[in-house]
Amino acid sequence: MPRTTKTLTIMFTDIKGFTDRTSKSSRDQLKKMLDLHDELICPFFNEFGGRIVKTIGDAFMVTFNSPTDAVLCGIKIQNKLDAHNEHLPDDEKLEIRVAINTGEVTIKENDVFGEAVNIAARLEGIADAGDIYFTESVYLSMNKAEIPTASVGYRHFKGIPEEIKVYKVLREGMKKKGLFAKKDKQIIRHHSSRKKFNWKKILKWIGIIFLILFVIGAISNNQQKQEEEKQKAQALAQELEQLKDDAQQHALNNNIPALRNDLEKLKDLSNRIGNPVELERFITQFELKLDQIESQKIKITPEMVQG
Numbered sequence: 001m002p003r004t005t006k007t008l009t010i011m012f013t014d015i016k017g018f019t020d021r022t023s024k025s026s027r028d029q030l031k032k033m034l035d036l037h038d039e040l041i042c043p044f045f046n047e048f049g050g051r052i053v054k055t056i057g058d059a060f061m062v063t064f065n066s067p068t069d070a071v072l073c074g075i076k077i078q079n080k081l082d083a084h085n086e087h088l089p090d091d092e093k094l095e096i097r098v099a100i101n102t103g104e105v106t107i108k109e110n111d112v113f114g115e116a117v118n119i120a121a122r123l124e125g126i127a128d129a130g131d132i133y134f135t136e137s138v139y140l141s142m143n144k145a146e147i148p149t150a151s152v153g154y155r156h157f158k159g160i161p162e163e164i165k166v167y168k169v170l171r172e173g174m175k176k177k178g179l180f181a182k183k184d185k186q187i188i189r190h191h192s193s194r195k196k197f198n199w200k201k202i203l204k205w206i207g208i209i210f211l212i213l214f215v216i217g218a219i220s221n222n223q224q225k226q227e228e229e230k231q232k233a234q235a236l237a238q239e240l241e242q243l244k245d246d247a248q249q250h251a252l253n254n255n256i257p258a259l260r261n262d263l264e265k266l267k268d269l270s271n272r273i274g275n276p277v278e279l280e281r282f283i284t285q286f287e288l289k290l291d292q293i294e295s296q297k298i299k300i301t302p303e304m305v306q307g
Contacts, residue, residue: 004108005104005105006104006105006107007103007104008064008102008105008112009063009067009069009102010063010064010100010103010105010116011050011060011063011064011073011098011099012059012061012121013059013060013062013077013096013097014058015094015095016095016096016097016129017095033094034058040080040094041080041081041096044076044077045062048066048070050062050064050070051063053110053112054111059124067138068142068143068146068147071100071132071138071169072146074098074100074132075147075169075171078096078098078130078132081094081095081096095129096129097124098132098133099120099127099132099134100120100132100134100135101116101117101134102116102137102138102141103115103119104116118160119135119157119160122159123155123157131171133166133168134168134169136164136165136167138167139167148169149167149168149169150167150168150170151166153166236269236272236273239269240279243266247266256290259290262286263283266283266286270283
């Protein structure tokens, strides 16, 4: 039979932990598990126009003419398995990985091979159970309005010279269409033909901005208050020095009324700044000198002021 080439979408699936289960199961248990596996997922291959090329134990290789149908088929499969596993213990659950790639393949005697097949097989090796991974070639040719997706990033596969960009289906994004079970909790940015504003995120950032502005304002007000207090303290210190100088000068000039006025101002200032000991001593000293002047009618000398 001659070989032909064709651009197809290739899907690989396999069961999570199949090798470990094989070592712990009898032949009868293994047969029942594989029969159940086939019963659950094979109808979806037919529904979306997939052709089973081969099966290898727990793995299926299926081709599709439409990349969109291939991804939707993977979605239906994972949804069915979610429903099946919902009330089962972990060791009885059937969880599979789905990997999809689109590219030119060679077809011979119902077999399919080529680099596109190799990439799909390598991609399956990095997919997580319960997920549908697919390559950029699938993403670029599928109907993106039907399938929310997210970029996984670039991956380098053994035997493939260039890096391949990988995507995954956002299963949370498909709930509204009834295609996914409640199990999938992921919420990641998805590609869709209609963009919707995420008001919760916008409000969150508005709140953060207001909080930052409030903190900046509080810091600014605090700095302003500190500066005002500093200026006030400097003004009081200058006023104090001036009053002390005036008191000494008026004492030297025997200007008793002015000295009395200076002492009254000093007392008021002392009360305002908490009655510091040094200032109280200064006031007391000049009050004594003032009493001396008035009682003895003596003249104040510079030595007496300093003393």
